[in-house]
Each structure stands twice: as structure tokens, then as C-alpha cells.
Amino acid sequence: MPRSLTQHLPLSRYRIDRDHAARDRPQLFDELAADPDARIVALWRGEVLLTTARDAATAPALALLPWASAPAEALRIYLGRTLEAEGGVPAGAAITAVVLDDESGPALEADVTRWASPRTLGHRLGDRDAGLAIEALGLANWHDTHRFSPRTGNPTVAAKAGWVRVDVETGAELFPRTDAAVIVGITDADDRLVLGSNALWESNRFSLLAGFVEPGESLEAAVVREVFEESGLRVIDAEYVGSQPWPFPASLMLGFRARLDPAHANDLRPDGAEILDLRWFSRDELAASLGEILLPGRTSIARAIIEDWFGGSLDAP
Structure with missing residues (x-):
């Protein structure tokens, strides 16, 4: 484990x-x-x-x-x-x-x-x-x-020391919710790591692939689906490595590692909507690229998973 x-x-x-x-x-x-x-x-x-x-x-x-x-x-x-x-x-x-x-x-x-x-x-x-x-x-x-009830549209007010909102007309209670999202460190047979650049970021910022868990979906199934949708890669052996709250605005990031499935061709295919660029990095290649690319910030689970794969802290902001 x-x-x-x-x-x-x-x-x-x-x-x-x-x-x-x-x-x-x-x-x-x-x-x-x-x-x-x-x-x-x-x-x-x-x-x-x-x-x-x-x-x-x-x-x-x-x-x-x-x-x-x-x-x-x-x-x-x-x-x-x-x-x-x-x-x-x-x-x-x-x-x-x-x-x-x-x-x-x-x-x-x-x-x-x-x-x-x-x-x-x-x-x-x-x-x-x-x-x-x-x-x-x-x-x-x-x-x-949640100033208004998603069920009735009625205004809501805070109650129970801020841990509940109450529908002012029906009295129904609403409780805080967190959106589950998976984030994945993907490696190939040579233990290279794939990183992608999101359309919402600077063009030279690269991070791990991630996405929200859909209704009726296990975490492992979300890993396989999200990776394929964003990159065209097929992965196996998804293993959970840790979690971190990410209230920006309301997520819980669930970290995984996964391996490239050797039974598939696995050409890199950015989806063109969320992910605009994808690259494989060996440890030496990533270290040599730090003046060219930006990594996720030190507060993120993405940075922790990347540095865990790398084997130590990376000399980047």
C-alpha cells in the first residue's frame, strides 16, 4: 500500500x-x-x-x-x-x-x-x-x-452557529457540501510523469490532470475517465495517496497515482478545451525545464504528488 x-x-x-x-x-x-x-x-x-x-x-x-x-x-x-x-x-x-x-x-x-x-x-x-x-x-x-434554497428558491438564513442554513418559509435545513475531485500523477513504463497545461492558466504552467467525480462514479472510475477525456491516455492501477481540502471554492482534492496501460497506444491527445498541451517528463527533464515552465504552487496537492514522484523538493516557487 x-x-x-x-x-x-x-x-x-x-x-x-x-x-x-x-x-x-x-x-x-x-x-x-x-x-x-x-x-x-x-x-x-x-x-x-x-x-x-x-x-x-x-x-x-x-x-x-x-x-x-x-x-x-x-x-x-x-x-x-x-x-x-x-x-x-x-x-x-x-x-x-x-x-x-x-x-x-x-x-x-x-x-x-x-x-x-x-x-x-x-x-x-x-x-x-x-x-x-x-x-x-x-x-x-x-x-x-446558498443564500437561497436550491429546492424552493426561498431565502435562507444561517443557524446552528453557522453550520446550517434554514429555508425561511419551509424550515428545511441545508448543510455544507464539498465537491469531490480526483487529481492524478500518471507515469509510464519509464517512470516519466505526464503534465498538462490548462486553458485557464498561463501557457507555460503545467500540472497534474484532475477533474470532478460524477454522480454514481467511484473515485477510481473517475480517475480513468478524467484522464482519458483530457489526454487520450488509458491508465490502470489507480492508487489513492492522500487528500486535501481545496475551498476555492468548495472542493476536496483526492490524490491518486496511476500507470499507463500498456495494452493501448496512448498517444498524447489534449482535449483542446480544458487541456491545451501535454508533455512527458523524466526527472532530469523536469529539473532542466524549471526555468521554462511553471509548476503548481506549494499549497497544492499537485505540487506534493509531483515532488513525491521526483524524490525531493523542486527548486521552483
Whole structure:
């Protein structure tokens, strides 16, 4: 069985007790408003507030602010309690995400260099802060896309500490959802890795092939289908290697390795819609190409799978 990469993935780290039972307490937010140890994580436009301005030389940290720092009417989502003391926040402190609008965000902090996206900065955050940022962003994105019930079209309101939305007319409860997506490191008989360039990226950015799992489909079947659709390659022996949340906006990335099926011709055939270019790389070829091509960012599971195949860290941003 292949070793799991999950524990090494930047956005899979977590050092918080989600304290799920507290979500059912109707007066939870009133209790936290009176708790001097309670803290908030501020979100604005998909970014989190840091303690200081972004600095390439200094490890970033979330600004965990007093409860009253944000407007009372802002959407609040209970994230859980800290497991140990860190950065001036005691163990057991309750942490709540607060989603700010275009008026309250700049009012809280006008310095845009203190707001940052976990997508690009997540690998530099500590274990506690990485987990808090990803939990907060995933739930905030879900709230933003479920202001109306998909069943009735009626408005919905947040309930149960931000973990449920309720249809205001029918009372039906809606719960957070995550979209499953597979991402695959494909190798051939010579142990070369195939990388593709997506139509939405810069022309010289290359990554692994990936796609969403369809209804009624196993993860392994999704690997085979997505790879063939995007590249014309037939693969076998799909093996799970780890998972990472990717709330940009609402995915769970399920990492796999797979081998080229020797029973097929397997000519590279980019689909022309999502994938515009495909290339095979040996380890030496990939290392020699780093000045020419861009790799996925260090926060992504794609980068982890590529470097695991490569056998070490690649000298690229």
C-alpha cells in the first residue's frame, strides 16, 4: 500500500477541536460575546486577516481578534476551540470566523497587505492557523452560494452557529457540501510523469490532470475517465495517496497515482478545451525545464504528488 501524503499536505493540517456539540446551543454566540478568551478570524473577499503585513521573510499568522472587533450583524461561523496555547491565545479559546462585506472589511483593516489568500499563503501558516483558515473559507464560500434554497428558491438564513442554513418559509435545513475531485500523477513504463497545461492558466504552467467525480462514479472510475477525456491516455492501477481540502471554492482534492496501460497506444491527445498541451517528463527533464515552465504552487496537492514522484523538493516557487 502506498504511503499517505495527507499528513504532509499544507491545507490538511489541523490543530483545533471543532467542538461540534456547541453548535446546537442557541445562545452560543451570546456566551462567546461575554468570554474574554473568545477570538475571531476575519474574512474579506476570500482572504484572511494576518497579524502583520505580508513579508516573504517572516512566517505569517492569523490575526485572532477579540470578539467585539467586528460588527455584530456580520455572519459568524463557530470554528471550534484551540488545543494548546499559541501566539497569546490560551488553550481552549473559542474561535469564530466573521465574514465581512466591502464596508466592514476595510473598516476593520484598511492595509490590504494584511489580507491574504490561503490559496497562495496556506503552506506558510502554522498548523493551527492553516486549519482555521481553510475551515473558515470553506464555510464562508458555502454560505455565499446558498443564500437561497436550491429546492424552493426561498431565502435562507444561517443557524446552528453557522453550520446550517434554514429555508425561511419551509424550515428545511441545508448543510455544507464539498465537491469531490480526483487529481492524478500518471507515469509510464519509464517512470516519466505526464503534465498538462490548462486553458485557464498561463501557457507555460503545467500540472497534474484532475477533474470532478460524477454522480454514481467511484473515485477510481473517475480517475480513468478524467484522464482519458483530457489526454487520450488509458491508465490502470489507480492508487489513492492522500487528500486535501481545496475551498476555492468548495472542493476536496483526492490524490491518486496511476500507470499507463500498456495494452493501448496512448498517444498524447489534449482535449483542446480544458487541456491545451501535454508533455512527458523524466526527472532530469523536469529539473532542466524549471526555468521554462511553471509548476503548481506549494499549497497544492499537485505540487506534493509531483515532488513525491521526483524524490525531493523542486527548486521552483
